[in-house]
Amino acid sequence: MKSRYLLVVYLLFAALSFLPGQEAASTDSTASDQPGPFPLSLLLDAALSAGSFDGSTDDTPWRPDWPAAMPPDGFSLISGEALSLTLTLPAGFLDAATDEASGKDTDGEAAVEYRIIRNSLGRLLKFPFFLNGSFYQARVSLDAADPELIRKITLNNPAASDPGENSYEFEFLEYRQDKPSLVRVKLGETWYFVATEYLERRVNEIWYDPEGLAQAFFSLEYRETEGKKRLFSIDSRSDEGQTILVYEYNSGGRISGISAPVAPYAALYTAAAQVRYWERPEGNYTLQWDEKGYLVRLTGVLTGDSPELPKELRQLDIRYDYTLDERGNWTERREISFVRQFGRLVPGSETVIHRTISYRDK
DSSP: OHHHHHHHHHHHHHHTTTSOOOSBOSOOTTTOOOOOOOOHHHHHHHHTOOOOSSSSOOSSOOOTTSOTTSOTTTTOOSSSOEEEEEEEEOTTGGGHHHHHHHTOOOTTOOOEEEEEEEOTTSOEEEEEEEETTEEEEEEEEEOSSOTTSEEEEEEEOTTSSSTTTTOEEEEEEEEETTEEEEEEEEETTEEEEEEEEEOSSEEEEEEEOTTSOEEEEEEEEEEEETTEEEEEEEEEEETTEEEEEEEEEOTTSOEEEEEOSSOOEEEEEOTTSOEEEEEETTEEEEEEEOTTSOEEEEEEEEOSSOTTSOHHHHEEEEEEEEEEOTTSOEEEEEEEEEEEETTEEEEEEEEEEEEEEEETTO
16 A cells, blocks of 8 residues: 555656646636546535535535526525535526527427435535536435444536536545545546545645556645645646635635636625625626525626627516515525616516425424
């Protein structure tokens, strides 16, 4: 075991000498939906999250680079703790603007579900994971003898025409000091091995093909603020070039900015940690929340290069209505889009999304 680990560390440092350091390429997490190597530490951070759905933390906290259509409170609760939560979206919901502009018909397609499930000890067994501009569904298998260790994680895209196509399968082969040091990855019909090095404030990863050739290198910098470890930057290198992402946080620990060469994002929050202003590459949005913590209105202006969108679709105005359970958490949300006609706002399309919640104390 020890000699094998030393070999992995040697390969990790040797690979740094021939990985390319070209001009920055468009490898932002939202820039492409093509599957491939990505920082495995991001998936592990999500799988080991200690959030509890009690209103103070989320298992899947909102990020400024999420799709604009994904509900910012889709995975959080007003009160109570949930062992499971299922968010059900209509087919094509996250790509609604694109589908409408292109004329794509999503009628007849199945709804898309994203699930969060915990075991009796509170460990995450299923959770949504944002990757390459899409939401994947993650499934975790824990070690039978030591439930603190992860043995396997699978990722698939429920919104894809074939959710099993281009799915990821991670097998955690070796641990060192309770941290995974060697991981085998299956992506479709392609295999990789990931060697990981843990430093005081940094995690380095190299993805190898089965022949031992380095395919990608990731270096993630973490800093501890207010007693919590937070990701501050990701240095990604491959044969396509180098990209550096930098994360900024507000005083409450929420991501307030993501600086990337192609697509910067920014957000301002309320005192209750709800996003109230949001800047994205294609436009900016203002969100209104009531005193009970429910999202009641979203307005926005699309400023990006979208010549296919008519003028009336560049100005967004969406109102929200809810069905609540006995805990005050919404189980159904009706999103009504208003459009401006002859100088007046009139109701347009309506979309309904659902949540199913199973509480810990029930």
